[in-house]
Amino acid sequence: MAEGHGASPMSKPKILIQLDTDPHPSTFDAVVAVDAGAERLLQYGGVTPDNVEGLVHGAMFTRGPGDLHQTAIFVGGSNVEAGERLLARVKKCFFGPMRVSVLLDANGANTTAAAAVLAAAKHLHLKEATATVLAGTGPVGQRAARLLAGKGAKVRVASRTQAKAEAVCAAIRARQPSAEVTAAQIASPDETAAALAGASLVISAGAAGVELLPESVRTQAKELRVAIDLNAVPPVGIGGVQPQDKAVERDGVVCYGALGVGGTKMKIHRAAIERLFQKNDLVLDAEEVLALGEELAR
Amino acid sequence: MAEGHGASPMSKPKILIQLDTDPHPSTFDAVVAVDAGAERLLQYGGVTPDNVEGLVHGAMFTRGPGDLHQTAIFVGGSNVEAGERLLARVKKCFFGPMRVSVLLDANGANTTAAAAVLAAAKHLHLKEATATVLAGTGPVGQRAARLLAGKGAKVRVASRTQAKAEAVCAAIRARQPSAEVTAAQIASPDETAAALAGASLVISAGAAGVELLPESVRTQAKELRVAIDLNAVPPVGIGGVQPQDKAVERDGVVCYGALGVGGTKMKIHRAAIERLFQKNDLVLDAEEVLALGEELAR
Amino acid sequence: MAEGHGASPMSKPKILIQLDTDPHPSTFDAVVAVDAGAERLLQYGGVTPDNVEGLVHGAMFTRGPGDLHQTAIFVGGSNVEAGERLLARVKKCFFGPMRVSVLLDANGANTTAAAAVLAAAKHLHLKEATATVLAGTGPVGQRAARLLAGKGAKVRVASRTQAKAEAVCAAIRARQPSAEVTAAQIASPDETAAALAGASLVISAGAAGVELLPESVRTQAKELRVAIDLNAVPPVGIGGVQPQDKAVERDGVVCYGALGVGGTKMKIHRAAIERLFQKNDLVLDAEEVLALGEELAR
Numbered sequence: 001m002a003e004g005h006g007a008s009p010m011s012k013p014k015i016l017i018q019l020d021t022d023p024h025p026s027t028f029d030a031v032v033a034v035d036a037g038a039e040r041l042l043q044y045g046g047v048t049p050d051n052v053e054g055l056v057h058g059a060m061f062t063r064g065p066g067d068l069h070q071t072a073i074f075v076g077g078s079n080v081e082a083g084e085r086l087l088a089r090v091k092k093c094f095f096g097p098m099r100v101s102v103l104l105d106a107n108g109a110n111t112t113a114a115a116a117v118l119a120a121a122k123h124l125h126l127k128e129a130t131a132t133v134l135a136g137t138g139p140v141g142q143r144a145a146r147l148l149a150g151k152g153a154k155v156r157v158a159s160r161t162q163a164k165a166e167a168v169c170a171a172i173r174a175r176q177p178s179a180e181v182t183a184a185q186i187a188s189p190d191e192t193a194a195a196l197a198g199a200s201l202v203i204s205a206g207a208a209g210v211e212l213l214p215e216s217v218r219t220q221a222k223e224l225r226v227a228i229d230l231n232a233v234p235p236v237g238i239g240g241v242q243p244q245d246k247a248v249e250r251d252g253v254v255c256y257g258a259l260g261v262g263g264t265k266m267k268i269h270r271a272a273i274e275r276l277f278q279k280n281d282l283v284l285d286a287e288e289v290l291a292l293g294e295e296l297a298r
Numbered sequence: 299m300a301e302g303h304g305a306s307p308m309s310k311p312k313i314l315i316q317l318d319t320d321p322h323p324s325t326f327d328a329v330v331a332v333d334a335g336a337e338r339l340l341q342y343g344g345v346t347p348d349n350v351e352g353l354v355h356g357a358m359f360t361r362g363p364g365d366l367h368q369t370a371i372f373v374g375g376s377n378v379e380a381g382e383r384l385l386a387r388v389k390k391c392f393f394g395p396m397r398v399s400v401l402l403d404a405n406g407a408n409t410t411a412a413a414a415v416l417a418a419a420k421h422l423h424l425k426e427a428t429a430t431v432l433a434g435t436g437p438v439g440q441r442a443a444r445l446l447a448g449k450g451a452k453v454r455v456a457s458r459t460q461a462k463a464e465a466v467c468a469a470i471r472a473r474q475p476s477a478e479v480t481a482a483q484i485a486s487p488d489e490t491a492a493a494l495a496g497a498s499l500v501i502s503a504g505a506a507g508v509e510l511l512p513e514s515v516r517t518q519a520k521e522l523r524v525a526i527d528l529n530a531v532p533p534v535g536i537g538g539v540q541p542q543d544k545a546v547e548r549d550g551v552v553c554y555g556a557l558g559v560g561g562t563k564m565k566i567h568r569a570a571i572e573r574l575f576q577k578n579d580l581v582l583d584a585e586e587v588l589a590l591g592e593e594l595a596r
Numbered sequence: 597m598a599e600g601h602g603a604s605p606m607s608k609p610k611i612l613i614q615l616d617t618d619p620h621p622s623t624f625d626a627v628v629a630v631d632a633g634a635e636r637l638l639q640y641g642g643v644t645p646d647n648v649e650g651l652v653h654g655a656m657f658t659r660g661p662g663d664l665h666q667t668a669i670f671v672g673g674s675n676v677e678a679g680e681r682l683l684a685r686v687k688k689c690f691f692g693p694m695r696v697s698v699l700l701d702a703n704g705a706n707t708t709a710a711a712a713v714l715a716a717a718k719h720l721h722l723k724e725a726t727a728t729v730l731a732g733t734g735p736v737g738q739r740a741a742r743l744l745a746g747k748g749a750k751v752r753v754a755s756r757t758q759a760k761a762e763a764v765c766a767a768i769r770a771r772q773p774s775a776e777v778t779a780a781q782i783a784s785p786d787e788t789a790a791a792l793a794g795a796s797l798v799i800s801a802g803a804a805g806v807e808l809l810p811e812s813v814r815t816q817a818k819e820l821r822v823a824i825d826l827n828a829v830p831p832v833g834i835g836g837v838q839p840q841d842k843a844v845e846r847d848g849v850v851c852y853g854a855l856g857v858g859g860t861k862m863k864i865h866r867a868a869i870e871r872l873f874q875k876n877d878l879v880l881d882a883e884e885v886l887a888l889g890e891e892l893a894r
Binding site for chain 3: 310311313315338340341342344345349352353354355356357359360361369
């Protein structure tokens, strides 16, 4: 049963409802939420589109319109697709002004992709850049490709499987009809070299401990100016890049490792949580998270 | 192992232990608890009479007698009968002064029934009233009937099934031997009309989206002065009543819809949480929650 | 992805991550944590060595080195051996300076054993004492025996099963080669009497409601000076000792019951939680918890 009253005279505590698709809600996301100023954290694990409605209704129907921005939802979990489905269901629960702000950052995908794109933008005009995203079909890679395309870069979505890469390109084009995205298969070093030909930016978004770009191939990419590797676990994704690298020049290329990008990712993550409590109608997904990172970088 | 010490010099934070019979503890109850001043909330889902003992013992045996009122238990969940069984088991864990206060408000049944009775009491002398409770065998309806009977009203417990209505009447009489309660079957509009004959109050406590009292039947109930509908989802329970109605006169009848009662329900809910922390030996069930609402209304 | 930044200007809230091997994390441990100053409590039930890694990584990788001591882990649950296995796995997640402090107190075993040994040390020089630990193969008994041996006492580990007692002795000797521990079978009152012959201290650490030392046998133990019973549920473990006894003389023996030891146990438990937040590299198991209790007793 909803409450009809308006804003209360005293400010209500900021409550973040952590909806996680894993059985145990992430401690990582919980600690960041606390440090970002969430005064109360309600943690839920094992959340699915089928059991989330009551949890969202409880967020919508407890505080008056003037206080609704003090309640917000975080959607997380290790499975990014499950997080996307959950976010879609959460949004369906809202109606009219009866809503709370929500951030999707399953597996850190949005904040990580945004941090990588921001790092690249420090050194390149993205509008004029050609970018190759290795493992561009994974959850972080898809988001990096989509964000780069949104910034006007020519984007090559590289994957071991051509068909998967093309599906991702199609999905990006469906969102952004003017996006310049092409699929690239990288099942061999030669194909990887071809995928990098003429690229000024490479982002490697593959699984932990898998090298996607050998050093020998990287050093042959003559136009390459920025290399960003998001894998912190050796062997890293781009040969020769160190996890700690933060704008370190190697062979004439500005390099970032996973830890080098991590500081920015954390700042964006915290800022996104803070932002949730400013209004009650925000939905922060990849683009919104990147825009927030750009504000912070100014 | 219990602690023998007395009150500590510094006041300890108010801890509310939310015991919910559903797998995910209610966010609704959690937000209300926070807004009512619970400084720490320990949330538990999937709580049953079989697994609750340790949770209650942990509440009883951790703080000294002088601080025990700073720990309290909330029993909730969507299934009111499961909540009642859980409350009974929680109370069995207590002994002597070793206890903490506990509030039952599974599915909001106690606070909703109390708010409905309070709304009626603004316009009627309940002692002289004849009240018909539609869906009087449901969790909220049973409580409304019991509370009205306790206030001296003549109560008709109306249900599609006569036997169920009679069982509820018997249960009320077992608690309150002087209660004037009768069962009424309402399997047809004619029966519903008969159940309302001479009634000055009708409370509809049925399931969401089910009309129990058609407008045409309502307007024929000539003695009716107050109509309260607790169903917010169209079609509402009483034809013609709007969910937002709060003492709105329609066809000479003062009408309340679910949202119109909701503000009072929320105030009572919050006040009940606050009350828990004043003493360590309170058990707040329907009657206690109504008494609290009456205090607030003064 | 780890964050590289140092200490933030503002102190971050103290976060305790409660990892419990039971389905529902203990309310007892939660309330004590709150009262000990944990500003935020993240509760997790059903934690096993197989699912704990991500939870520990989230604790390690969210705050900078200067703030890591503001995050800590508590390992609890009713099964002490499960807690020990969980602690071992938690410690394996740490590397170099990337770690947080952790306290093991599954079933209160460490704080209870430490409190019992501290009670004994008030009345005896443990170095010169001969101590019999009844149920010395149980989780609390093993820890009491190990702690007493560490203090130089001659320890008899008494159990209904000789082989189990010998296994515990072997385990203690493996840790402390100079430990003077012997196994004693107590399958009959005569064996119990023999196990107590010449002992100045007896600690009974058996299950609730089981008498291990009948009063008639106790009063025959002529050298006995201190008797400590850790079972609060009648019949208690040592005949004639009352749960509330705290240094009460009975038949010339200084007696402690479970509640008499409980106040000290609680103080140690709280102090151990507080201690966690002073550094980020503490592992508080039995010996460290006892050392902390000794500091408090000074």
